Amino acid sequence: MRNVYISKFLKIVGERPMRRSILFVSLGSVISVLIFAHSTSAHAQTAKPKLTLDEFFNSVSFPTVKVSPDGNSVVIETEKADWDQQIFRKELWLYRTAGGSLIQLTQAGHETSPQWSPDGQWIAFLSERKTGDAKEGDEGDSKARDSKAKDGDKDKEVAQLFLISPGGGEAFAITSGEEEVHAFAWSEDSKAIFFATRQPWTKQQNDDHKKEWKDVVRYRGDERGDMIFRLTLVDALARHAALGSKETSDAEKDSGATPGVVAIARTPLRVDQISISHDGQRLAFVTSSVSEREEKVEDIELYLVNLTSTPAESTPIRLTHNEGVELNLDWARDNRHLFFQVNLGSAEGKYEDPQPRLYWIDAGDPAGKKEVQRWFADYPGEVVRYTPLPDGSVVCSCRIGTEVQLVSQANPKAALVRREGWAGTYEAPAAASQGSRMAFAYSATVRPTEVYIADGPDKLAQARPITSFNKLFTERDLPQAKPYRWTSDDGTSVEGMLMYPPGKFEAKNLPMFVFIHGGPQDADGNHFEADWYQWDRLAATAGWLVFEPNYRGSTGYGDKFALQIVPEIVSRPGKDILTGVDALVKDGIADAHQLAIGGYSYGGYMTNWLITQTARFKAAVTGAGAVEHVANWGNDDTTFDDAYFLGGLPWETPDRYRSEGAIYQLNKVRTPTHMVAGADDIRVAVAEDYLLDRALHELNIPSDLLIFPGEGHSLAKNPWHGKIKVREELKWLTKYGGVGN
Secondary structure, X not given: OOOOOHHHOOOEEXXXXXXXXXXXXXXXXXXXXXXXXXXXXXXXXXXXXOOOHHHHOOOOXXXXXXXXXXXXXXXXXXXXXXXXXXXXXXXXEEEEOOOOEEEEOOOOOEEEEEEEOOOOOOEEEEEOOOOOOOOOOOHHHHHHHHHHHHOOOOOOOOXXXXXXXXXXXOOEEOOOOOOOEEEEEEOOOOOEEEEEEEOOOOHHHXXXXXXXXXXXXXXXXXXXXXXXXEEEHHHHHHHHHHHOOOOOOHHHHHHOOOOOOEXXXXXXXXXXXXXXXXXXOEEEEEEEOOOOOEOOHHHOOEEEEEOOOOOOOOOOEEOOOOEEEEEEEEEOOOOOEEEEEEEEEEOOXXXXXXXXXXXXXXXXXXXXXXXXXXXXXXXXXXXXXEEEOOOOOEEEEEEEOOEEEEEEEOOOOOOEEEOOOOOOEEEEEEEOOOOOOEEEEEEEOOEEEEEEEEOOHHHHHHOEEOOOOOHHHHXXXXXXXXXXXXXXXXXXXXXXXXXXOOOOOOOOOEEEEEEEOOOOOOOOOOOOOOOOOOOHHHHHHOOOEEEEEXXXXXXXXXXXXHHOOOOOOOHHHHHHHHHHHHHHHHOOOEEEEEEEEEEEOHHHHHHHHHHHHXXXXXXXXXXXXXXXXXXXXXXXXXXXXXXXXXXXXXXXXXXXXXXXXXXXXXXXXXXXXXXXXXXXXXXXXXXXXXHHXXXXXXXXXXXXXXXXXXXXXXXXXXXXXXXXXXXXXXHHHHHHHOOOO
C-alpha cells in the first residue's frame, strides 16, 4: 500500500485551532505566489533550452546529510545514475566551512548512511564494496563486482561497516563475514562502535544447511534474529594495521563473525536502528520482522539495553507496547528521553493511520511507567523529519499544504515557532551537537535540490548552498507551477498543484495530464524532484498541463483529511480527483477533449480505479498498482495498513474488498493503458499488473506491460529501468493522448 518513497517521508503531525491553521496556510500561499510571479517574470527575460530526457535523469539526490559535532564540516551522501555500470552510484562528499571546499571522500559507488564519531575524528558508513584486497576507488574491482551482481552471482558482497578519516586517507572495513550490517551507532566517547547483523553462522553451519536443503527456500524457516555487537576502535585499527590489504584469514571466515567483537544483546527480530545515550550508559534499538515483511505491528517496537550491566550480553528491555511503526531514534540531551517517530499506526491507542507523528518516551522513569509524550501536537500538518538541537529543543521539516517549512519547539508543551526562510521545501535537517550550525536539503519548483548550511535555525534566509550538483537544471527552461484549489462533491476543499508547459504559465484550454502521487500519505507541492517516480517536469516540457491532486488521504491537511479514505480506499479519493478535473475544465484551464491520467504505487491504484469510472481519459500510464485487494493483502509486505484502510481483514469485510476493487469493473475501461512493474515487487505484487494486462487484452483495449527484472517496488537496482519506463510512458501519452514535442 505505502508509497515507494515512504522512507523519504518520515512524518509527524498534530491539530491546531482552525483560525490559526488558515492564517498559517495563507502566509505560505502569499509567499508562494510572490515566488511564482518573480520566476515567471525572470523566465520572460531569458530564453533557455528545454530540458531533455537524458539531462533529467542525470539529477543528483541527497539521501543523507550529517553535520560534524563542531559544525565546521558536513558529510553528504549523493546518489546518481551510472549508465555504464547500470547502478545508482552512492558516494560520500565532505564540505568544510573553512575555505568553503567540497571534496569527494569515496569513489567505490556503494557508500551509504554516514555517521560522524562524537569527537569528529572519523566517519563510519556502510558499503557493499569488496572488503579484501581491493582498495578505495578501485574501478576495476567495482566493475567486476557489479557485473557479477547483474549476472545474479550469489556471492555478491553484503554491506559492511567502514571507517574513513575526514582528514584524508583511504576507507577500510572494520567488519567482515557473510551477514550484512544493517544498523550501527558510535559510543559517545568515540571509543567503540555498536552494530547489528543477523545471528552469524559458522562455515560449518552454512555448509550443513546447504547440504540438507540444496536450493530450497524455506519461506519462514530460514529466518533468524539479530545480534548486537560492540567493537572497540582500538581493536578495529589494530586489525586493519595487521591485515593491511590482505584477505581475511581462513579462521575468521570459518567463525562467521567479525574478530574482536563482544556480543551485547540478541533478539528474535531484526534491528533496524541503534542509538546510544549521550552518557554512554544505554543503547536503544528499534526492531522489525526478520523477514522485513510488516505483517504484525507488534514486531516493530523499541528496546533498551543497559551497557553498564553484567554479564556482557544483556537481555533487552521492551520500552513500547503499541500499535505503531516506530523509527528514527535519537536520544535527548537529558539522557532520559528517547525520541522516535511513528509513520504508520498509533503510539497512543488502537491502530489508525493519521499523519505521522513525533514522540519521546521516558526511558529513565524509576516507576517503570515509560510515559510517552507527543511533540508538535498542535501543528496542523505533518512533520516530515526532525533533528534535536544542543539546547534540548527540536527542529522539524513540517508540511502544511504545498509547503514544507522548518518549525521548532522547546519542549512538548511549548509554543511552536516557525523559522522564517524561503518558500519551498526543506528536507533532511541536521544539526551540530555543539553550537547552532545546521544543514539541510532545500528545493522549490524552479530551484533544484541542493544542500545548504545555515548558522542557526534563525538564519535560514542567509543560508548558503554548499553543493551545485544540479546546476544544469537552472540553465534550462523549467515549467512553472502554482497551487490550485477546488471543492469536492461533499463540500470539502481540496488542493493540488498545476505545472504548466514552459512558456505557457497560466495559459488556458491546455491538454492535461492528471499525475497522482503515491502513498497515500504524501503530497505534491512547492519542491523539486527529477526521477522515474516524479517526472512531472518532463510531461510539462512535452506540452502537458500537469495536475497533481492532493486527494483525501494526503498529508499536510490534518488528520481528519488523511483518515477520510477509510474504508473507501479508492472511491473517496477518486471523487476528489474527478471533481478537480471537472473544476479545471469549467475554469477553462484544461481541455476536456485532451485528458490523460497516470501514477505509480498508490497512484497506480487510483489510475486503475479511475479508468473504470470514466472514459474521458484518452491515455493512461500506471505502475505497481493493485486492481483487487484480497491477493494484494496476502502478497503485500505491509498488510496491517491494507486491512485498516478497507475496514477489516478479507473475511471480515468481503463486500468492501469487492466494491473497492477495480477488477470487478474493468469491463467499463475504454482507455489505452500502459503498465510497468518490478518483477520482484512485494509491496504491490507483479501479479496485479498481470491481472490488469490480462483483462485489457481480453477487452481488446490497447495496452502494453513492461516488467523490470530484479526490481522491487522502488526500481532502485538499474537506472536504465526507470529511464525506459518514463521514455515509454511519454511515448504512450503522445500516441494516445495526442500531445508531444
